[in-house]
Amino acid sequence: MPSDLSEVKRRQNLELQRKNLELTQLYSDLRESFESMSEVNKKLRVVNEELETRTKAQAEFINIAAHELRTPTQSIIGYCEMLQMFPESRKHYLERLARNADRLYTLISDLLDATRLETGLLNLTNTDFNITDTIRDVVNDIEKKSDILNKNQVRIKPKIKLVLPSHPVVVHADNKRIAQVLYNLLDNAIKFTNSGTINVSVNLDTTNLVKVSVKDAGKGIHPQIRTKLFQKFTTMSDKGIGLGLFISKNIIEAHGGSISGKNNKHAFGATFSFTLPAATTTKE
Structure with missing residues (x-):
């Protein structure tokens, strides 16, 4: 049991x-x-x-x-x-x-x-083209269409100075889209400049990058928008909705380049620059 x-x-x-x-x-x-x-x-x-x-x-x-x-x-x-x-x-x-x-x-x-x-x-349609020719075309076009209000409240044509190399600077990119970026940067420079000269320059650096710069003598970048410069709807102008730089940034980055904007150190205004990889046919 x-x-x-x-x-x-x-x-x-x-x-x-x-x-x-x-x-x-x-x-x-x-x-x-x-x-x-x-x-x-x-x-x-x-x-x-x-x-x-x-x-x-x-x-x-x-x-x-x-x-x-x-x-x-x-x-x-x-x-x-x-x-x-x-x-x-x-x-x-x-x-x-x-x-x-x-x-x-x-x-x-x-x-x-x-x-x-x-x-x-x-969509991008990339070809080899001389970017200095594109710059000249955009400047000619914008000079015909644009004017600025000077200190005397008189409308005058903007002064645009080209600082370009004598030899071709060839890039492999979408020509129309790069022209659009150039137009946006020049249009912004004109909006905020009522005196002085807008300089457009091109340089080829040692890393085979083509750098295009648009330097104005305007008001410079307002501190309020500096950190969000390339975001949508960022503008201090009453002549747009703040999409130009947003679009430009995306176009340049889609080409493997970069874009930046900063106030000039020892002068009025700001400088906007973008880079693109140079095509193999570019000569120094």
């Missing part, structure tokens, strides 16, 4: 041990499940925050775009009405119509480019 009791106790102990092992394993499984759920929740929170940020950014983008597009559109409608009422002043109104149409086209192009950049849909 005692042996039977011992056997029963032994079996009961074994069963208890088995149950304890099962409970221990169950606890371990539950802990792992809770940890996994906690990790999933963290990831979901991050995704939700990113979605909220993107939604907010998209709403801001749409609001700013709608506001900026409305201004030249209203001007165009207004000048069309004035043209009908006063046909004898058509030259005056046609000039302003052309200016606002050009502004509208630029705004729409910038908005589309910003969208393409953020969705990774900006």
Whole structure:
């Protein structure tokens, strides 16, 4: 009889041990499940925050775009009405119509480019070309279209000085997109310069990088925007929505280059520079 009791106790102990092992394993499984759920929740929170940020950014983008597009559109409608009422002043109104149409086209192009950049849909068509020829073309184009308001409140043509090497400087890039970057930098320089000369220079350094610089004698980079200079909607001007430098940065970086902006040390104004890898056909 005692042996039977011992056997029963032994079996009961074994069963208890088995149950304890099962409970221990169950606890371990539950802990792992809770940890996994906690990790999933963290990831979901991050995704939700990113979605909220993107939604907010998209709403801001749409609001700013709608506001900026409305201004030249209203001007165009207004000048069309004035043209009908006063046909004898058509030259005056046609000039302003052309200016606002050009502004509208630029705004729409910038908005589309910003969208393409953020969705990774900006395509580059790279070829070998002499960047000094592109600079001359952009300068000729911008000199025809742009003017500045001097200290006497008189509109004059900007003074742009080219400091370019006599030999070709060939880069392998998208010519139109590089011209767009040059136009953006020169347009910014003109916006903030009412006297002095804007210098455009090209240098080829020892690491085979072509450096293009646009140096103005304007107000310089405002401390308020210095740290976010190349972000969307960063501007101290009332003549744009702050997409030019954002687009320029992305275009240059897509070519394997870099872009920077800084105030001039011993003079007024600022200098914006970008680099591009030189093509193998470039000669020093």
